[in-house]
Amino acid sequence: xxxxxxxxxxxxxxxxxxxxxxxxxxxxxxxxxxxxxxxxxxxxxxxxxxxxxxxxxxxxxxxxxxxxxxxxxxxxxxxxxxxxxxxxxxxxxxxxxxxxxxxxxxxxxxxxxxxxxxxxxxxxxxxxxxxxxxxxxxxxxxxxxxxxxxxxxxxxxxxxxxxxxxxxxxxxxxxxxxxxxxxxxxxxxxxxxxxxxxxxxxxxxxxxxxxxxxxxxxxxxxxxxxxxxxxxxxxxxxxxxxxxxxxxxxxxxxxxxxxxxxxxxxxxxxxxxxxxxxxxxxxxxxxxxxxxxxxxxxxxxxxxxxxxxxxxxxxxxxxxxxxxxxxxxxxxxxxxxxxxxxxxxxxxxxxxxxxxxxxxxxxxxxxxxxxxxxxxxxxxx
Amino acid sequence: xxxxxxxxxxxxxxxxxxxxxxxxxxxxxxxxxxxxxxxxxxxxxxxxxxxxxxxxxxxxxxxxxxxxxxxxxxxxxxxxxxxxxxxxxxxxxxxxxxxxxxxxxxxxxxxxxxxxxxxxxxxxxxxxxxxxxxxxxxxxxxxxxxxxxxxxxxxxxxxxxxxxxxxxxxxxxxxxxxxxxxxxxxxxxxxxxxxxxxxxxxxxxxxxxxxxxxxxxxxxxxxxxxxxxxxxxxxxxxxxxxxxxxxxxxxxxxxxxxxxxxxxxxxxxxxxxxxxxxxxxxxxxxxxxxxxxxxxxxxxxxxxxxxxxxxxxxxxxxxxxxxxxxxxxxxxxxxxxxxxxxxxxxxxxxxxxxxxxxxxxxxxxxxxxxxxxxxxxxx
Numbered sequence: 001x002x003x004x005x006x007x008x009x010x011x012x013x014x015x016x017x018x019x020x021x022x023x024x025x026x027x028x029x030x031x032x033x034x035x036x037x038x039x040x041x042x043x044x045x046x047x048x049x050x051x052x053x054x055x056x057x058x059x060x061x062x063x064x065x066x067x068x069x070x071x072x073x074x075x076x077x078x079x080x081x082x083x084x085x086x087x088x089x090x091x092x093x094x095x096x097x098x099x100x101x102x103x104x105x106x107x108x109x110x111x112x113x114x115x116x117x118x119x120x121x122x123x124x125x126x127x128x129x130x131x132x133x134x135x136x137x138x139x140x141x142x143x144x145x146x147x148x149x150x151x152x153x154x155x156x157x158x159x160x161x162x163x164x165x166x167x168x169x170x171x172x173x174x175x176x177x178x179x180x181x182x183x184x185x186x187x188x189x190x191x192x193x194x195x196x197x198x199x200x201x202x203x204x205x206x207x208x209x210x211x212x213x214x215x216x217x218x219x220x221x222x223x224x225x226x227x228x229x230x231x232x233x234x235x236x237x238x239x240x241x242x243x244x245x246x247x248x249x250x251x252x253x254x255x256x257x258x259x260x261x262x263x264x265x266x267x268x269x270x271x272x273x274x275x276x277x278x279x280x281x282x283x284x285x286x287x288x289x290x291x292x293x294x295x296x297x298x299x300x301x302x303x304x305x306x307x308x309x310x311x312x313x314x315x316x317x318x319x320x321x322x323x324x325x326x327x328x329x330x331x332x333x334x335x336x337x338x339x340x341x342x343x344x345x346x347x348x349x350x351x352x353x354x355x356x357x358x359x360x361x362x363x364x365x366x367x368x369x370x371x372x373x374x375x376x377x378x379x380x381x
Numbered sequence: 382x383x384x385x386x387x388x389x390x391x392x393x394x395x396x397x398x399x400x401x402x403x404x405x406x407x408x409x410x411x412x413x414x415x416x417x418x419x420x421x422x423x424x425x426x427x428x429x430x431x432x433x434x435x436x437x438x439x440x441x442x443x444x445x446x447x448x449x450x451x452x453x454x455x456x457x458x459x460x461x462x463x464x465x466x467x468x469x470x471x472x473x474x475x476x477x478x479x480x481x482x483x484x485x486x487x488x489x490x491x492x493x494x495x496x497x498x499x500x501x502x503x504x505x506x507x508x509x510x511x512x513x514x515x516x517x518x519x520x521x522x523x524x525x526x527x528x529x530x531x532x533x534x535x536x537x538x539x540x541x542x543x544x545x546x547x548x549x550x551x552x553x554x555x556x557x558x559x560x561x562x563x564x565x566x567x568x569x570x571x572x573x574x575x576x577x578x579x580x581x582x583x584x585x586x587x588x589x590x591x592x593x594x595x596x597x598x599x600x601x602x603x604x605x606x607x608x609x610x611x612x613x614x615x616x617x618x619x620x621x622x623x624x625x626x627x628x629x630x631x632x633x634x635x636x637x638x639x640x641x642x643x644x645x646x647x648x649x650x651x652x653x654x655x656x657x658x659x660x661x662x663x664x665x666x667x668x669x670x671x672x673x674x675x676x677x678x679x680x681x682x683x684x685x686x687x688x689x690x691x692x693x694x695x696x697x698x699x700x701x702x703x704x705x706x707x708x709x710x711x712x713x714x715x716x717x718x719x720x721x722x723x724x725x726x727x728x729x730x731x732x733x734x735x736x737x738x739x740x741x742x743x744x745x746x747x748x749x750x751x752x753x754x755x756x757x758x759x760x
Contacts, residue, residue, distance in 0.1 A: 002426045030398030169631040174707045176716050179698045183729060201700035201707075224703035237704050240560075290722065292702060309567035312611045314628040315680045315720070318592075320567060331704075335612065 002063035002155040002188055003028045004049060009058035011212075012264070013042055018044040019055065020212040031182060035199040035235070036209035042192045046158050047211070049190065053077050062155055073104060078154035078187075080162050084145035086133040092144050093129040096120065099152045115151050122184045123147045127329040138170060139177050146181065157189040163198060175201055176224035196236045198234045200224065201255065208232050218373075225372040226354070230284060230361040233354065239289045239318050239329040245358060246285045248275055256351070259285055261324045263305040266350050275355075275365070283364060284356040291349035292330035302345035321346060383469075383546035383579055384457045385419040385442065390451035392437050392603075411437045413603040415451075422577040424570075428584055428592030430626075434603035435583045439549055442581065444468055455547060471545035471578075475552040477532040479524040483533050486520040489542050506542050507646050513572045514538045530561035537569065541576060550582040566592060575624060587627050591615070599623050616741075620748035624676045624743060630707070632678050636747060639671040647691075648675055652713035656691040660739035662755040667744075673753060674745040681738035683717035684708050688732045698728045710735060 003024040008367065011019040018041045026032045034042040047053040047062060049070035061066050067075055083149060086095050096116050100107040107115075122127040123143040133141055142162065163171045163178070175198055182189075199206050200220035208215040208223065216228040220236075224332055227233035233241045246259035248267075255272045257265040267275070295302065305323035310332075317332040323342055328346060338344065355364040392412035406740040412434040419425045427435040440446040442453065444465035453460050460468055479488050479579040481668040486507060493503045511517040524532060531554055541548055553569070554562045570593055573580050584590050590597045591611040597624075599614060618624035624632050637648040639659060646659035646667055660668060667673070687693070697716060698709040706725055709716045710733070717735075727733065744753040 168629060169625075172718070173716060176698045176700070178720060179700060180709070180711075180716070180729075195701050197700075200702050220701065220703070288704070308568060311566070311570075312537070312615075313588050313591050314611075314615050315678065327447045336616070340571060 003061075004156060004188060004190070005059070005061040005064075006045075006048075007059040007061070009045075009048060009055045009060065011041075011048060011055045019048065021058070022212070022214060023058075024207060024214060025215070026188055026190060029186065029188055030192065031185070031202060031204045033203035033206045033365060034190060034192045034209055035196065035203075035206050036194065036215075037235075038194065040209040041212040042209050043160055044212075046160055046190060046192050049156065049372060050077050050079060050158055061097050076152070076155045077158055078149035078152055078156070079158045079160070080145055080149055082161055082165050083132075083143050084162075086141060086144060088133050090132070092120070092125060092131050092133075092136070095133070095144055096148045096151055099148060105152055113146040119147045119150050122150075123181060136352075138166070139174060142174060142177065143181065146178075150185065150187070154187060157185060157187045159189065161192055161193045161194070163195070164193070171195070171198075196238075200236065208235065208320075209249075221329065221372045225365060226366060226369050227286075228363050230286065230356050233286050237288055239331070240293070241286045241288050241354075242328050243284050243286050243356070244326050244328075246283055248281050248283065257283075257285065260303055260326055260328075264301075265348065268351055271355070271365055271367050278364075280357070282358045284358050286354040286356060287348055287350075287352065289318070289329045289331045291352045292328060293347045293349070294321070294330055294332060294341070295345045295347075297345070298343075299345055299347070302347045305344055305346060307338045307340055307342045307344050309338070310340070312336075319344075319365065384421045384454075385547060385579060385581070386452075386454040387418075388416050388452045388454070389417045389443075390438075390441065390453060391449045392434070392441060392446065395447045404451070410434075410449075410603050412441070414731065415600075415603075415605050417598055417605065417608055419579060419581060422579055423699055424573050424580045424582070424595045426582050426584060426590035426595060426597045427600060428587060428590040428597050428626075429600035429606075431514045431598040432602075433587060434583075435600050436551060437550055437603075439581065439583045440602070442547070443470055443472055443549055469546040470544065471540035471548045473533075473537045473540040473550050473553050475547075475555055476752075477524070477536040477606070479532060479535060479539075481524050483523055484523055485516060485527075488524070488535060489520075489539050492539075492543060510538045510542045513541075514568060528561075530557050530565055533557065533565060534568070537572070540561075541572070544576070544578070546579065548580040550580065552584055553582070555584070555586070562589075569593060588629060591627070599626065618669075618676075618743065618752065620752055621674055621676065621745040624745070628678060630679050630718055630720060632676050632743075633682070633715075634745070635675045635677075635712060635715055635717065637673055637675045639673060640669060641665045642669055648673075649713045653694075653711075654691075655694055655712055655735070657735070657737060658739075660742055660755075662740075663744060663753075666753055666755055672747050674747045674750075676743035676745060677737050678741065679718045679720040681741040682717065683736045683738060684710075684719055684721070684725075685734045685736075686727075686731075687734040690734060692735045693732050694735050696727045696729060696731045696733055699729065701726070708733075 006022055006024045009019050009022045034045055036042055048055055093116055097112045099105055100112045125143050163174050179201055203220055205219055206223055207217045214273055216232050224236045230243055246257045246260055249256050249258050255267050255275055303323055305321040308322040311318045311322040316334050317336040319330050319332045321328045351367055354366040357364055391410050393410050436645045441448050448461050487692055489507045490503045514537055516534045516538050596610055597614055598608045601622055607614055607623045614623055614627050637650055639646050640649045641647050647656045648659055694710045696708055697711045700707040705720050705722050708719045708727055746753055
């Protein structure tokens with residue numbers, strides 16, 4: 001158990017900067033997810049904390065102590081690998097006991113038995129002691145691998161894409177399994193992933209990395225509802241958030257948006273209040289697929305478009321609609337049938353629209369934004 | 382334009398010891414008694430896990446593999462012995478196999494030039510096909526300068542430039558990353574809509590098959606499991622394999638025992654006190670103590686706050702994924718997943734009442750995996 005602090009950490013590989021002046025504090029017992037596209041620097045950051053990589057600049061602190069020059073084995077960090085790396089010839093009991101039998105962490109057998117008992121009970125694998133890894137299901141193997149890390153009571157628990165090699169279906173179940181165990185970790189955990197659902201599900205807080213920098217640090221609610229820029233907005237949610245340019249127009253003392261050939265899109269009261277004081281008249285609007293309604297019949301005030309693609313994916317249909325050359329993605333019920341290029345009419349739920357700066361693409365405002373940050377504060381950290 | 386018919390097609394790679402007395406085993410065949418018809422202009426997806434025989438099937442249609450037994454027809458012509466070049470087929474594989482020193486235009490024109498087709502005809506064909514796959518801006522570029530997605534566009538454009546009767550695509554999207562895959566998926570669909578060429582795509586990705594195909598052929602171990610529209614295979618799976626393979630998040634499949642008599646049956650689950658009423662429609666086909674596998678999709682599990690009744694269980698996992706909320710409860714050794722788009726919030730250990738959308742539950746025989754249908758609906 002320990003607080004982890006990174007202070008101005010920079011890591012370069014030759015001319016490439018993998019981490020660019022990263023500062024980050026992970027609270028004691030927190031579950032922090034490092035999330036971002038490939039090459040963002042997620043794994044490098046993890047390795048820097050593990051001590052496998054040494055930063056050229058900046059400090060790494062574990063539990064208040066500077067560990068830049070502490071060897072990995074003495075940092076008391078524990079790492080779960082993607083393939084679990086269980087010893088195939090050992091039973092579950094021996095696998096879990098193995099760290100306590102190593103030279104560095106040597107414990108007596110009575111203590112080992114007690115600890116294995118405690119951990120396996122917690123992981124709900126106490127009935128599997130005699131089994132070999134090959135006789136376990138994937139979920140059970142994951143539990144053994146995590147249990148093995150927990151027996152040492154490490155300062156920090158590092159997990160590098162533990163679910164990445166699984167197919168989509170299994171990954172879904174394993175994520176739930178992991179989430180169920182999570183409360184029993186009682187250890188500061190840093191978890192790397194490029195799957196937004198894993199990040200949102202597991203994290204106390206998420207750090208979004210891009211090009212070696214932290215774009216945004218916050219709860220999953222904040223990432224989804226108040227992303228700090230368009231890049232972060234596009235990373236969360238499926239289908240991807242719709243983004244299009246809009247102009248603010250004042251009429252009868254109220255503000256409206258004009259976008260996609262449609263005038264008079266209403267803005268919420270609190271958004272109007274804030275925008276009145278800004279000089280900027282053009283913004284990018286972000287609106288998620290769940291907030292777009294459609295109809296195949298003409299309705300007054302709805303914007304007209306044509307069906308560009310209609311993709312059933314089981315429990316829902318993702319429809320892409322061409323409106324004035326812009327593609328708008330929306331979620332439709334799973335029995336929706338539509339011919340390509342068929343006319344369709346859309347209505348946007350402007351209450352949930354997010355406004356971004358049209359130049360630097362950063363977050364400007366959304367209605368009732370405090371709701372999402374407040375719930376985060378109430379949730380604990 | 383052509384209809385494609387496969388009639389009792391078998392494929393065995395190793396002929397094995399010859400002789401009259403050799404017994405045939407199911408797994409000797411890479412493709413085992415496969416029959417289906419692909420109508421003129423239809424878009425068919427062949428879907429299955431790796432090793433299910435889907436690529437072998439495609440290669441037999443293309444003429445790259447011999448057919449061990451059975452017949453294959455394009456239109457009225459039996460094509461078993463027809464050489465590939467006479468089948469009027471366009472092919473695009475996962476690998477792009479473009480000629481690197483030639484420009485995109487020359488790549489598209491290559492086959493037609495080899496056939497000595499006049500240059501103005503070639504130009505006409507290329508300029509028709511190029512915009513369909515959005516490669517009209519790339520015609521002067523050479524393959525090494527193209528991205529993976531662009532290469533695959535060119536590859537598919539080359540397959541259709543001679544307007545084949547049948548277009549065969551073998552995992553064309555599996556090399557591409559998420560976003561590119563999604564865009565190209567839409568464009569392949571639009572291209573098909575435009576030229577209405579009979580098309581077969583082989584894929585292991587159920588979402589790809591669902592979103593592209595008019596009908597899906599689902600295979601496992603060389604055997605056809607089910608053929609139907611995306612909605613049919615999703616709503617009315619023929620067996621446990623199809624049920625588990627189609628849909629994301631996947632269908633919950635729970636081992637259960639039927640208890641009760643007369644008109645009132647309940648599902649009981651090993652290691653869980655949970656009892657759920659068996660939908661009435663199954664009354665004629667279930668009996669006390671019968672073992673079944675209960676299949677129910679995450680969207681068809683209903684969770685409500687409340688502690689009373691036999692459906693009360695503690696929440697094991699609550700996940701807020703923004704677009705939707707997922708709630709899981711533990712039933713014996715299995716996590717039962719549910720999904721809802723409503724903005725609900727639960728916490729770990731909270732007691733909730735669980736029920737199933739009765740009309741949308743499926744029963745399977747745990748031994749064979751076959752669907753147990755209620756007599757009312759079927760036959």
